[in-house]
Amino acid sequence: MKQNIYDHPDFFNGYKELRQSKCNYNNLLEQPALKVLLPELNGKKILDIGCGMGDFASYCIQQGAAHVTGIDISSNMISIARNNNAHNFIQYIQEALEDIDLAPLSFDIVNSSLAFHYMEDFDAITSKIANALHENGFLIFSMEHPIATARREMDKWINDENGNHLHYTIDNYQEEGQRSERWYIDGVIKYHRTLSTIINTLISHQLQIEKIIEPLPTEEAIEQLPSLQKEYRRPSFLIIKAKKVTLK
Amino acid sequence: MKQNIYDHPDFFNGYKELRQSKCNYNNLLEQPALKVLLPELNGKKILDIGCGMGDFASYCIQQGAAHVTGIDISSNMISIARNNNAHNFIQYIQEALEDIDLAPLSFDIVNSSLAFHYMEDFDAITSKIANALHENGFLIFSMEHPIATARREMDKWINDENGNHLHYTIDNYQEEGQRSERWYIDGVIKYHRTLSTIINTLISHQLQIEKIIEPLPTEEAIEQLPSLQKEYRRPSFLIIKAKKVTLK
Numbered sequence: 357m358k359q360n361i362y363d364h365p366d367f368f369n370g371y372k373e374l375r376q377s378k379c380n381y382n383n384l385l386e387q388p389a390l391k392v393l394l395p396e397l398n399g400k401k402i403l404d405i406g407c408g409m410g411d412f413a414s415y416c417i418q419q420g421a422a423h424v425t426g427i428d429i430s431s432n433m434i435s436i437a438r439n440n441n442a443h444n445f446i447q448y449i450q451e452a453l454e455d456i457d458l459a460p461l462s463f464d465i466v467n468s469s470l471a472f473h474y475m476e477d478f479d480a481i482t483s484k485i486a487n488a489l490h491e492n493g494f495l496i497f498s499m500e501h502p503i504a505t506a507r508r509e510m511d512k513w514i515n516d517e518n519g520n521h522l523h524y525t526i527d528n529y530q531e532e533g534q535r536s537e538r539w540y541i542d543g544v545i546k547y548h549r550t551l552s553t554i555i556n557t558l559i560s561h562q563l564q565i566e567k568i569i570e571p572l573p574t575e576e577a578i579e580q581l582p583s584l585q586k587e588y589r590r591p592s593f594l595i596i597k598a599k600k601v602t603l604k
Numbered sequence: 605m606k607q608n609i610y611d612h613p614d615f616f617n618g619y620k621e622l623r624q625s626k627c628n629y630n631n632l633l634e635q636p637a638l639k640v641l642l643p644e645l646n647g648k649k650i651l652d653i654g655c656g657m658g659d660f661a662s663y664c665i666q667q668g669a670a671h672v673t674g675i676d677i678s679s680n681m682i683s684i685a686r687n688n689n690a691h692n693f694i695q696y697i698q699e700a701l702e703d704i705d706l707a708p709l710s711f712d713i714v715n716s717s718l719a720f721h722y723m724e725d726f727d728a729i730t731s732k733i734a735n736a737l738h739e740n741g742f743l744i745f746s747m748e749h750p751i752a753t754a755r756r757e758m759d760k761w762i763n764d765e766n767g768n769h770l771h772y773t774i775d776n777y778q779e780e781g782q783r784s785e786r787w788y789i790d791g792v793i794k795y796h797r798t799l800s801t802i803i804n805t806l807i808s809h810q811l812q813i814e815k816i817i818e819p820l821p822t823e824e825a826i827e828q829l830p831s832l833q834k835e836y837r838r839p840s841f842l843i844i845k846a847k848k849v850t851l852k
Contacts, residue, residue, distance in 0.1 A: 503751060503774060506838075514762070514773075523773040525762075526751060530820055530836045550839075551799065552816040565813045568800040572778055588778045590754075591798075 358452045359474055359545050362408075362430035370540035375409070379580050382470070386498050386593050389571035390469060393496045393597040397421045400464040403488065405453050405497075406471025408433045410441030417443050425461065427451055453481055458488040468497040470593070473505060473546045479557050486561035489600040495563055498595040501570065502529070505548035510537040524590040554594070563598035571595060606700045607722055607793050610656075610678035618788035623657070627829050630718070634746050634841050637819035638717060641744045641845040645669045648712040651736065653701050653745075654719025656681045658689030665691050673709065675699055701729055706736040716745040718841075721753060721794045727805050734809035737848040743811055746843040749818065750777070753796035758785040761834075772838040802842070811846035819843060 361367045374380050398420035404412050407426030416424045427449045428434050434450040449456065453475065466485050475481050485495055504512070507527040514522045532553065535546045555565060570591035573584035609615045622628050646668035652660050655674030664672045675697045676682050682698040697704065701723065714733050723729050733743055752760070755775040762770045780801060783794045803813060818839035821832035 503777070507771060509771075523755060523757075523775040525771040526774050527771040527837050529751070529838050530818070550818055552818045555813065555816045559813065559815065565803065566807065568803045570778070570798055570800045589775050590777050 358429065358454055358476075360429045360452075361474075361539075361541065361544055362428075363432050364541055367540040367544075368430075368432050381581075381584070381592065384577040384581055385571050385573050385584060385587065386470065386595070388574075389569045389593070389595050390467075390496060390498050393567055393569065393595060394467075395465065395494050397465070401462070403427070403458075403461070403463045403466045403485075405466065405468035405485075406474075407437060407448065408469075410437030410446070410448065412467060412469065413437070413446045413448075414441040414443065417445055421445070423447075425449065425463075427453060427456055429453075453484070458484055461488055462490055463488055464490055464493045466493070466495045466497075468495075470498050470500070472497055472499045473548075476547055478547075478549055478553065479560075482557050482561045482563065486563055486600060489563075491600060491602050493600045494566075495558075495598045495600070496596070498593050499554075500546060501591045501594040502549060502551045502554070503590055504592050505535055505546055508535060521586065521589070551594075554596070558596070558598050562601050564601045566597045566599050568597075569595040606677060606702055606724075608677045608700075609722075609787075609789065609792055610676075611680050612789055615788040615792075616678075616680050629829075629832070629840065632825040632829055633819050633821050633832060633835065634718065634843070636822075637817045637841070637843050638715075638744060638746050641815055641817065641843060642715075643713065643742050645713070649710070650713045650715060651675070651706075651709070651711045651733075653714065653716035653733075654722075655685060655696065656717075658685030658694070658696065660715060660717065661685070661694045661696075662689040662691065665693055669693070671695075673697065673711075675701060675704060677701075701732070706732055709736055710738055711736055712738055712741045714741070714743045714745075716743075718746050718748070720745055720747045721796075724795055726795075726797055726801065727808075730805050730809045730811065734811055734848060737811075739848060739850050741848045742814075743806075743846045743848070744844070746841050747802075748794060749839045749842040750797060750799045750802070751838055752840050753783055753794055756783060769834065769837070799842075802844070806844070806846050810849050812849045814845045814847050816845075817843040 397416050399422050402416050402421050402424045404426045407428045413424040413426045424446045429452045431450050434448050437448050506529040507525050512525050516522055532549050535548050537544055571593055572587055578584045645664050647670050650664050650669050650672045652674045655661055655676045661672040661674045672694045677700045679698050682696050685696050754777040755773050760773050764770055780797050783796050785792055820835055826832045
């Protein structure tokens with residue numbers, strides 16, 4: 357099942373507001389860590405999966421990228437990207453990764469920010485990406501951490517009577533598959549996968565692990581968004597850099 | 605601090621009884637998964653870190669290994685190993701990995717079962733092992749899973765009034781370092797490390813990740829030891845196979 361929550365009006369309005377505030381987990385926690393893992397972008401051909409409003413595509417062009425292909429399932433997102441972050445060297449395509457034929461294309465770098473946990477078949481998408489990557493090219497992506505997606509119950513913090521978090525909960529870890537939760541709208545579907553499934557799937561498609569980040573906020577970020585302090589207690593995101601190697 | 609709990613009489617008696625029963629997490633969960641990751645042992649020079657009673661050393665010889673070096677900090681363990689699992693091609697050394705000079709030795713395979721979480725400096729031990737491994741040699745090891753070591757409180761299951769486990773808890777994930785718990789005796793010290801620290805440290809010493817297992821019990825194992833059912837809810841162990849590669 358391919359999910360297009362970003363074209364649901366209630367979801368989209370809530371999400372747009374969150375992103376416009378700049379004071380969110382993407383800007384303060386996830387994007388800084390993801391950017392640490394980026395190789396040299398100058399002169400590179402880049403694919404951005406789940407490109408959203410095109411901010412990353414624009415960033416790549418500023419860093420000298422030769423061409424960026426941004427794909428996103430959401431027509432709302434692609435419209436904003438085309439309005440706000442248009443460039444001669446950027447092509448935006450409204451299509452799901454699961455449906456797009458990448459075979460005619462090839463890339464030096466594939467990037468994906470917080471999109472893979474919405475996709476059901478991790479093996480299929482990893483295979484498609486690996487086939488589209490040049491030898492020694494890189495896949496850099498972030499996703500919700502298996503610790504954060506494991507337990508089926510949506511609310512994973514246990515609180516005392518004053519609402520203070522006592523501890524985080526984990527359960528159902530080895531039961532991979534759908535997790536349903538409310539995020540602006542009911543029934544947003546994510547897919548839980550174990551750490552070993554994620555790592556082993558990458559390796560099985562000749563994507564060699566180069567670095568893993570479980571990001572922590574800076575002090576300045578915590579001042580802006582105090583809830584980021586919780587990242588010390590359990591990780592929200594898993595960020596991986598992998599290199600396409602050929603079998604010897 | 606190097607810890608030698610296995611030479612504490614109370615700990616040792618409890619532990620010996622546990623291992624003799626055969627109905628334990630080592631035999632039913634951890635060892636089967638570790639053995640799945642072993643490469644061909646025939647003709648190989650092997651180092652076993654935390655060799656305990658020498659069972660694995662003997663197993664290697666049965667599989668045709670050329671030589672096994674077993675090291676363990678505990679004189680109790682080394683005595684049993686020398687009594688029960690002696691062989692011309694096995695050398696047992698009573699010494700901590702932190703203290704032993706591996707420089708004159710070299711190995712095709714380094715194995716370690718549930719020992720690394722007792723050692724404080726993961727970077728130092730990984731460096732020492734990488735230096736002692738031949739090119740294309742393998743490190744295969746198990747340790748307590750970061751999910752299982754994270755929260756400082758020893759009892760990590762939350763139970764209902766009937767003692768049924770409601771869920772597992774996680775906390776303090778990014779606070780690496782000592783965790784103290786009671787296991788036969790008070791004050792057994794383990795070291796919590798994040799997943800990213802473990803993986804990135806291996807990679808930084810040219811140990812390329814080949815496979816990760818978060819082991820699940822078979823149905824037969826659960827029949828013998830029903831508490832193994834909990835492995836579906838949260839992983840106890842992390843098992844990693846890494847290959848020594850040379851920098852290009």
